Amino acid sequence: MIARHQTHDSQSSQLPRLATAILALLIERPSHAYDVWRRCEERFGSTLYASNSKVYRECRRLLVLGLIEEIEDDRADGRRQQRFPYRATAAGARLHRERIVGMLRNDPRTEALRERMLSVGPDDVRALRTVVDRLEEECLDAAAELAALSASAPLRDRLVAEHSRMLLTAQADFVKRARAILAEEATP
Secondary structure (H helix, E strand, O other): OOOOOOOOOHHHHHOOOHHHHHHHHHHHHHHHHHHHHHHHHHHHHOOOOOOHHHHHHHHHHHHHHOOOOOOOOOOOOOOOOOOOOOEOOOOHHHHHHHHHHHHHHHHHHHHHHHOOOOOOOOEEHHHHHHHHHHHHHHHHHHHHHHHHOOOOOOOHHHHHHHHHHHHHHHHHHHHHHHHHHHHHHHOO
């Protein structure tokens, strides 16, 4: 390993989308920057513009931040490599996990539900029931969209859909529990 990086700091939590994607790819498998660029193209296509030079630049940024490191690789012919493959550091993997958890925690549907709950009176059973009913309708609509996903869809899309299904299941459980609580409160 070549130690050329600084320690992880608060700036690293503000990584651009491309740097975040590169970090995820390097967590999956150590790679040279060219391979990372090729994998970006395959995985993200037109959803994330990644020229070869941008990938190299973001790899350098991640290296300086201490989120990735270069791996010295002995060549079979005994010559020294000029370019080294990169891999994620422990700090890089930790940051990536924190970002994923933050994305889940800040799911807009959860925020919208909180806002709706806070917009009604604290003990207004009727208004709270309306909020819960609306959440249930949204869950049913989203579930119908997910049901239309083909089994032959790309693996990535199927995994994203599975994640969405799990969130919808949790929201449906909440609707059921909220209805029970509201029924108890409505009963004198």
